Amino acid sequence: MQRSAVRVARYLAQLSPSPESEAAVETMARQAALVDSPELSPATPANSLPFGLSGAYWLDLRSYDPVATAATLDKPMFILQGGRDYQVTVEDDLPRWKEGLGQRPEVTIRVYDADNHLFFSGTGQPTPAEYDSAQHVDPAVVADIAAWLAPKQGMIARLFSPLKSHKQ
Numbered sequence: 001m002q003r004s005a006v007r008v009a010r011y012l013a014q015l016s017p018s019p020e021s022e023a024a025v026e027t028m029a030r031q032a033a034l035v036d037s038p039e040l041s042p043a044t045p046a047n048s049l050p051f052g053l054s055g056a057y058w059l060d061l062r063s064y065d066p067v068a069t070a071a072t073l074d075k076p077m078f079i080l081q082g083g084r085d086y087q088v089t090v091e092d093d094l095p096r097w098k099e100g101l102g103q104r105p106e107v108t109i110r111v112y113d114a115d116n117h118l119f120f121s122g123t124g125q126p127t128p129a130e131y132d133s134a135q136h137v138d139p140a141v142v143a144d145i146a147a148w149l150a151p152k153q154g155m156i157a158r159l160f161s162p163l164k165s166h167k168q
Contacts, residue, residue: 083113
């Protein structure tokens, strides 16, 4: 996550170049380097780390590999990716998911080329301003999720039936 944060900071800085944006990139890079360093400890001041999160948080995150964790699950998965997402990117992040899970028949991976991080459709270079106005999730994403879930209705009902009987 810390490396992605540096990548996003660089992207945003190139959208609006300024001494302040360059300083923000340098700060994020320095904080991310501390997360990766052997000097990181629970006592590391949070204000020295990305997003002001504690050293304990970053130490715990070091041991978490989401792809490896997902690979241990014997469950169908639907992995969606916005093609215009500059936070989690097709180029930098999706290849690990494809490598770790793409060969499994119960895993579906889809890229929505026109969509950003929130699965809002757009054109051109994505910017944070896209998130400022109310929008709807790409109808293709909603339709694909519904189509993916439809044949699994029985399994989903079984998963949630203990919750239903618990509420009664």
